[in-house]
Amino acid sequence: MNASLREFVEQLPIADVHEHHLPEVIHxxxxxxxxxxxxxxxxxxxxxxxxxxxxxxxxxxxxxxxxxxxxxxxxxxxxxxxxxxxxxxxxxxxxxxxxxxxxxxxxxxxxxxxxxxxxxxxxPEWQREVLNRARVTSVITDAYNDPLLDPRPTLGDNYRSVMRINSFALGWHPSSHDHNENRAHEALARVGLRAESFDEYLTALEALVAGMAARGQVALKNALAYDRDVNFDEPNEALARAAWGNAAPSAAERKAFSDFIVDHLCRIAAEHDVPVQVHLGTGIIRGSHPLGIAGLVERHPRTRFLLMHLAYPWSRDLLAMAFVYRNIWLDLTWSFLLSPSHFKLALHEAIEVLPNESRMMVGGDNWHVEETYGAMQTVRRLLAETLDEKVAGGYFGPDAARRLARRILHDNARDFFRSP
Missing domain, CATH: 1.10.2020 (uronate isomerase, domain 2, chain A)
Known part of the structure; x- marks a missing residue:
């Protein structure tokens, strides 16, 4: 491998766009x-x-x-x-x-x-020491057990969080909850909101998104692939309303409700210029193929979608979607921890297929900082190897390789999340 390119990649700062750093674990x-x-x-x-x-x-x-x-x-x-x-x-x-x-x-x-x-x-300083050694300058965490977490007071000023929407998409009744036992109506009450009707619920969700910046939250996170399939159909408001207030709505009513709420939140996200992360690939695997969200992406061309994990094992389908739909960006997180060889193949193709160099970013997707450190070391190595192969094959020159490396590891995330 070209030593200067490897050393350049090893020294780059990383804007980490996806962790599960929970205060109770980190501390x-x-x-x-x-x-x-x-x-x-x-x-x-x-x-x-x-x-x-x-x-x-x-x-x-x-x-x-x-x-x-x-x-x-x-x-x-x-x-x-x-x-x-x-x-x-x-x-x-x-x-x-x-x-x-x-x-x-x-x-x-x-x-x-x-x-x-x-x-x-x-x-107490161990967390910061490891992140500094990994040259991670900022972290976006998904506290899936606390969708409204402001991470700054407990994790540090370099942290931001995402608002996981699963419980809200399943919030047809105060007792309903997502697979992490989060309840939408309890979350609303924490910030002084309540919903006695379906229309009040929609209004409360708008207020919840409007308050994200004050809580240090920079994106919505759709991880419904753990709760249901990701085939989000055209909104059926009548059927969605039929689920409201019902502790045991029918399967069709539950799906219509979550379809409608996801659509509603994607529209609000566009209005507030808030991106939407979507977990794809493994999960409830029968229903997590990336093409399942194609209709949602089409219905919301002004919403910026960050699609995650290279949708393993359907990475080529995801790349095709990112080529066709220009409101799609890719979070490469986790895919390189599952299979480095698959990741390198997909990264080679992504470099060739994606419409511009802004489309890729990385994260660790971990609980403990040791695994985050390992993930950052792994992605640096694989990125350097892939870019070196591109340079050696005459695809582009060293300057272009260095520019792309900096964008993937840092600059794309800074620009995508509107970070300073």
Whole structure:
């Protein structure tokens, strides 16, 4: 690889557009090595990550209790799933931050590494130190358990958040909730809003979006791929209204209600120039194909959509959509943690297909800063390798490669989210 290009990419600042940095996790002082593995994507290697519609949230391996680190508790990650990149990424990050030069976590050194993890997390400055070492200058977090979180008082002035809309799209009754147990009417009450009728609910949502900037929130987040399919049909107001106030509306009424509310929020987002992130790809996988949201994108040409995760495994379909619909941008987050080889192939094609260089940005999508550090190291390496291959093949020159690298890692996010 061209050493100067690699060094250039390694020194670039990163505007991280997607994390799940939760205050109660970031500020937790009792963290061990086993917890870093189990509460990273490595945990998904040991247990199926997504709840089926017939299952409860209790099945999520991220929520399982964590005991003391033992060699026996580590071996399922290191041996049985040791080739999975989710595991390789977090292990590599742990070794760089806690390993003292070790090449692997072994029976002989795991106790020293575990002690280093615990000591680091007892220090309040650890979070900032790791982000600085990763050259992450700003972070957008999705606190999915608190859709109205202002992250600045608890996480720092370099943090902003997104307002996850799942509970609002499912808010036909005070008892209704999303898969994270968020209830729309409770959220509205927290900011002094209430809705006794369907029309009052629509008005309350408009006020909620209008108040986002004051809460440090920079985008809406549609993660409904965890609650239902992403085929958002033409709004059917009569059927949506039929769900209102009903604790157990029919399936057709529930879908019509959430379709209508998502449409309503996309319209409001355009009015306030607030982008809309959409989770695509894995989730309730039968209904998370990116073409499912094509109708929504078409109906809202003034809304800026940030489509996530390269919609794995349907990345080419997503690239085709981003070529046709010019109100689509791509968040490359997570895709490079799932499969580096797939990511590089998709990135090569994205460089060739997307209409301009503003369309791509990156994030970590993690709970703990160690995994965020690993994600940033991984994406730098893969980006440098891909750009080097483009330069070596004569696709463009080194200056164009450096310009694109800076845009993907930092400038595109700054411009897209209207950041200073």
């Amino acid at each position: 937790q002082r009792d963290v061990n090595l086993l917890q870093l593995l189990q509460q990273s994507y490595a945990g998904w290697a040991l247990s199926r990550p997504y709840c089926l519609p017939s299952e409860s949230r209790d099945a999520d391996p991220m929520l399982a209790g964590v005991g003391p680190t033992t060699w026996e508790s580590l071996t399922p990650f290191l041996d049985d799933s040791g080739s999975t990149f989710f595991v390789r990424n977090i292990v590599r990050a742990v070794l760089e931050l806690h390993g003292g030069g070790a090449a692997e976590i072994t029976r002989d050194n795991w106790q020293e590494i575990d002690a280093s993890v615990q000591a680091a997390h007892r220090r």
